[in-house]
Amino acid sequence: MGKKVLLAFAGIIFLFALAGCGPKSQEEVLKALDEKLEEMTSYQAEAKMTFRTGAKPQVYHVEVWHKQPAYYRVSLKNADKGQSQMILRNDEGVFVFTPALNKSFKFVSDWPKNSSQAYLYESLVKDILSDSKAKFKATKDYYVFETKTNYPNSQVVPTQEITLRKKDLAPVSVKVMDTDRKALLTVEFSNVEFNKTFDDDAFDTSKNMTGARLEVPTMAEGSGQGMAVMYPSRLPQGVQALEEKEIKNENGTRVIMTFGGQKSFTLVQEKAEVLPATSTPVLINGDPVDLGFTVGALTDRTLTWSYNGVEFTLASDDLTPEEMIMVASSVQEKAAK
Numbered sequence: 217m218g219k220k221v222l223l224a225f226a227g228i229i230f231l232f233a234l235a236g237c238g239p240k241s242q243e244e245v246l247k248a249l250d251e252k253l254e255e256m257t258s259y260q261a262e263a264k265m266t267f268r269t270g271a272k273p274q275v276y277h278v279e280v281w282h283k284q285p286a287y288y289r290v291s292l293k294n295a296d297k298g299q300s301q302m303i304l305r306n307d308e309g310v311f312v313f314t315p316a317l318n319k320s321f322k323f324v325s326d327w328p329k330n331s332s333q334a335y336l337y338e339s340l341v342k343d344i345l346s347d348s349k350a351k352f353k354a355t356k357d358y359y360v361f362e363t364k365t366n367y368p369n370s371q372v373v374p375t376q377e378i379t380l381r382k383k384d385l386a387p388v389s390v391k392v393m394d395t396d397r398k399a400l401l402t403v404e405f406s407n408v409e410f411n412k413t414f415d416d417d418a419f420d421t422s423k424n425m426t427g428a429r430l431e432v433p434t435m436a437e438g439s440g441q442g443m444a445v446m447y448p449s450r451l452p453q454g455v456q457a458l459e460e461k462e463i464k465n466e467n468g469t470r471v472i473m474t475f476g477g478q479k480s481f482t483l484v485q486e487k488a489e490v491l492p493a494t495s496t497p498v499l500i501n502g503d504p505v506d507l508g509f510t511v512g513a514l515t516d517r518t519l520t521w522s523y524n525g526v527e528f529t530l531a532s533d534d535l536t537p538e539e540m541i542m543v544a545s546s547v548q549e550k551a552a553k
Contacts, residue, residue, distance in 0.1 A: 242352040245359055249341050252385050256338075258283040260412040261387070263335055263405045265292075267508035268398075269449070269546055274509045278335045278403070281412075287419045288328065290335065291428075292511070299524060300432040301511050303327075303504060306419045311497060312504045312511050314522055315428040317490050321513050322497035327504050332366040332376075334390045334403045340378050357382055365392060368505060369541045372450070373400055384410070401508055434490055443487055443526060445471050450546035452539050454478030481532030481543070488527040507545045519544050 240248070260281050267274040274294060281289040288305040304311040310323040333339045344350055344361045351362040359380045365373055372394060379388040386408040392401035417423050445460075455477040463470045470486040502515035512521030519530045519540045530544055 239354055242350075245352070245354075246345060249380075249385060250345060253338055253341055256284070256410055258410075258412045258414065259337060260407075260409045260414075261335070261337065261405055262407040263403050265335060266402045266404075268400050268402075269508065269548060274548075276509075280335055280337075281414060281418060282336070282338070283414055283419065288336075289419055289424060293432075294509070299510065300428070302424060302428050303511060304419065304421060304424055306421060308421055310504060311421060311425075312513065313425050313428055315425075315432040316434060316525075317488050317522060318429070318434060318493050318495055319488075319491055319522065320425065320495070320497040321500050321504070323504055323513070324499070324501045325503045330503055331368055333506065334376070334392055334401055337387050337408070340387060340390060343376070344378060354382070358388060359385075367392070368538050369545065371538065372542050372545075386410070429493065434493070443469060443471075443485075446485060446523075446526070446528070446547045447473075448483070448543045448546045449548070450542050451475065452479055452535065452543070455480075479532070479534035479539070481530060481535050481540075483543075483547070484529045484531070485526055488522050488525050505541055507541065509545075509548070512544060514540065 258281075261279070263278045263280075265276045265278050267276070276299075277291075277293045279291040281287075286305060288303065290303040291300075292302070293300045300315055302311075302313045302315070304313065305327065308322075310325045310327045311320055312323070313320040328336055328339060332343055343363050343366055346366075347363040349364075353360045359382060361378045361380070363376055363378065364370070365376050367373060373392045374395060375393045375397065377389075377391040377393070379390075380386065381388050387403075387405045389405065390401075390403040391399040393399050447457075455475050457473065458476045459474045461472050463472065465486070467487045467489060470484060473483040475481050475483070500513045500515065502513060505512050505514045505519070507521060510521050510523045512519050514537060517531060517533060521528050521544065528544070528547065530540055532540065535543070
């Protein structure tokens, strides 16, 4: 009799064990993600970021360092264009550095808390946790979430698909999609190390700016001749191009485009000036914004960015920040001048 009871008891334990090994529900995965954020002290990640809005894809290598509570070092490099930038956040503030131009900005900003960032793990997890209508599925090795985005131009890219590895909840890929579900931005993670130990000066401003200069040669004076004029491919509804004029200056040519209709704005582009290596950061009362192919500086009425040796300024009293980002992100259509 005792043997039968023992077998029955063993059978019950086996059934519970099977139940425990079953697939996790969406609620269980969300709880695990919340706990992951609470326990995580730091991480280092590498990824390939592909931006598809122009005539051909722009591919960047991204390296992220993060240490709780608010230290960040994000390196963005495009090998084909020689485009390289660094975003740094430490106790001094938020900095964006473009080593080829010796140009740096210091922001009065809450970045990255003010919007989603597709290459930041904690940003992706927070998007998942905050979307009560997020879609969820589990495959053999991955958890896949489809959530709404929290980008400044979320009306253009309202949806994102986030894939996490089951065994450690590490990010695998992110697809940021437009209203037709076309992936305009894709991030593919190749290496993620949680609770990474960083050197004490890993997020030091001067050390990182000096290191970035050594990695990327400063753009030579006189380069960038024959500037190709760039045009936006996306405009707010009811807005059209009105005028384009060229003004000669000491750096070459300044191109000024005006747009009008229901709203108006001006787009200025000219050869970027290479600053002395000793230049101090320019203080910006605004936010760094990721345009996909570069990081720009957004204030109430202007959005400035550098790309491929050219400086761009978009100015408007009418456009919303979301519209300014939408227009700037699409400035990749060009005609050789």
